Amino acid sequence: MPGAYRFVSLQELAQAGKLRREWTTHTGRTYVKDFSQDYYKVKELLRNLPVDQRELYLRMYVEDLARKYPRYQFRYQIRRYNGYRFFIIRRGSIQDSGRYKEIPIYIDLLSGEIFVPRSYLRKQPKLVIAVIHYRISGLLAFLRAKFPAVAPEPQRPGRKHEGKAEKKKAVSKTVICPKCGRPGTLTKRWVISGDGKKRYYWYVGHKKNGKIKWCYIGKYLPPSLAKVAKELGLK
């Protein structure tokens, strides 16, 4: 039923990378999330792919979404406007489109830029920005999983969220890495996930030629390392 959609002109599209998300929790705390970094990373990842593959991977991403969240009826379309080729991710039911429940996200297949129609932003800014935020962080996670070599996790371990004392102790403690069997430093690494929550994962760092190579251990430590982490006050 693609004919049922109304298409907007290019002037009506707002670039998604410049948006900021603000939300208040039930406790009254307000959060602001600037997702421009993720945005540019997604753009870069898309541009690293040959043009025909950009479409292929975006399709895989939407098919994944549709399987995971059937109630949102995710689907995609490819449309041309004045020589631009857009991959459009749609969400919501066709019947709801008149009530702005459907939120289309336009991805320029050539530049990798992501847009949203301004009319949607005006009507429901919070919902629309939240959806863009989910799409961008979701796309980033998806592309990272597909291309781990070109898109390693960006945050350095042991920064910002860790206390100084913990960090000091962590670097002084050597463990045997369960991944590669070499000695290394057990470190807790914090990431902000797509839903804006802070989560941590365990890594073992190995020094090599002045650089540190990180082995990913995961959310949970094997029992031997869990004991070490406890001793270090990392848990």
Ligand SMILES: [Zn+2]
């Ligand atoms: Zn290792």
